[in-house]
Amino acid sequence: MIERRPVLDFVAHAVLILGVAIVAFPVYLTLVGSTQTAEQIAQSRPMSLIPGSHFLETYRLALFGGKTSLGSTFAAGGPMMLVSLISALIIAIGKIAISLLSAFAIVYFRFPLRNLVFWMIFVTLMLPVEVRIGPTYEVVASLGMLNTYAGLTVPLIASATATFLFRQFFLTVPDELVEAARVDGAGPMRFFKDILLPMSATSIAALFVIQFIYGWNQYLWPLLVTTDESMYPVVLGIKRLISGEAYTEWNVVMATAMLAMIPPALVVILMQKWFVKGLVDTEK
Structure with missing residues (x-):
């Protein structure tokens, strides 16, 4: 018979949740950064944890390459x-x-x-x-x-x-x-x-x-x-x-990193x- 101890169960679940949060937070931060513009990431200290509105634009650039609004040219990440x-x-x-x-x-x-x-x-x-x-x-x-x-x-x-x-x-x-x-x-x-x-x-x-x-x-x-x-x-x-660039556009970098995780x-x-x-x- 296995004795159930509520306190130990709570501690075990708390440790597991904390571990998941520690591992998942950088991934969430990368996802949020990939939905913002490079200017928003550079100007925000600390970076906003609220997703932005540039999801499709950034991931299209990460997958297929092209020029950004700042004039930087990115190679396609799909190939x-x-x-x-x-x-x-x-x-x-x-x-x-x-x-x-x-x-x-x-x-x-x-x-x-x-x-x-x-x-x-x-x-x-x-x-x-x-x-x-x-x-x-x-x-x-x-x-x-x-x-x-x-x-x-x-x-x-x-x-x-x-x-x-x-x-x-x-x-x-x-x-x-x-x-x-x-x-x-x-x-x-x-x-x-x-x-x-x-x-x-x-x-x-x-x-x-x-x-x-x-x-x-x-x-x-x-x-x-x-x-x-x-x-x-x-x-x-x-x-x-x-x-590769003097000014790193972190939103594209983070989008490419997210795609590389999939x-x-x-x-x-x-x-x-x-x-x-x-x-x-x-x-x-």
């Missing part, structure tokens, strides 16, 4: 969001596909130095992109992949973390399933496609959410490998909006059930 979306999808799907195949090979194939290969993959966790960024850039430039989707995504696709998670999950699969598949005449790839993939669905969903957000939020690597504005992701575009938020909301279930199943 930048498309670049971010394509890059995030390639990175997420690529990481999952490569990690699934790598874990499958390490667990179910017997070859010399199998454990050494796994630990060599795992050790790469200590070598993030920031550490190997010089040699990686040299390789990408030598292959002519600057200002391309391949240059934006291929160096980021390999994932030791995902390989480790799938390996641990595959180790929990009963040997009886492998034997039954072998008796039924199923080859390795059929066993992988018909048995392991359906069993890994929740883990794949959880990793997809994490890797999609990882790919969407990339800044440092695109900063190095893109010089053409048509290949800028939206995170890099927001940074250039802030530093795809990751939609992925989390739509896949929340699968995401939580995948994390719980992975823990088991």
Whole structure:
């Protein structure tokens, strides 16, 4: 029997509400700022918390670009969001596909130095992109992949973390399933496609959410490998909006930031059930 204590319930809910307010207030401030003019934001100290009347005008400028009333020219944010979306999808799907195949090979194939290969993959966790960024850039430039989707995504696709998670999950699969598949005449790839993939669905969903957000939020690597504005992701575009003009029109910057939040938020909301279930199943 669970004893209910009204005071503790009140404190718990108060802490949760306070936490939500702390997280949501910057988002609300950004939304309010995107509905005002640059003059209103610059002149108000502090900035008004009441939404303005320039919502459609500001978001049209953020999405399609153009000139403002102050004469500033903004690049369209829509193509930048498309670049971010394509890059995030390639990175997420690529990481999952490569990690699934790598874990499958390490667990179910017997070859010399199998454990050494796994630990060599795992050790790469200590070598993030920031550490190997010089040699990686040299390789990408030598292959002519600057200002391309391949240059934006291929160096980021390999994932030791995902390989480790799938390996641990595959180790929990009963040997009886492998034997039954072998008796039924199923080859390795059929066993992988018909048995392991359906069993890994929740883990794949959880990793997809994490890797999609990882790919969407990339800044440092695109900063190095893109010089053409048509290949800028939206995170890099927001940074250039802030530093590209002597006078920053914060309303457009905030509108672009709000638009950049929508795809990751939609992925989390739509896949929340699968995401939580995948994390719980992975823990088991």
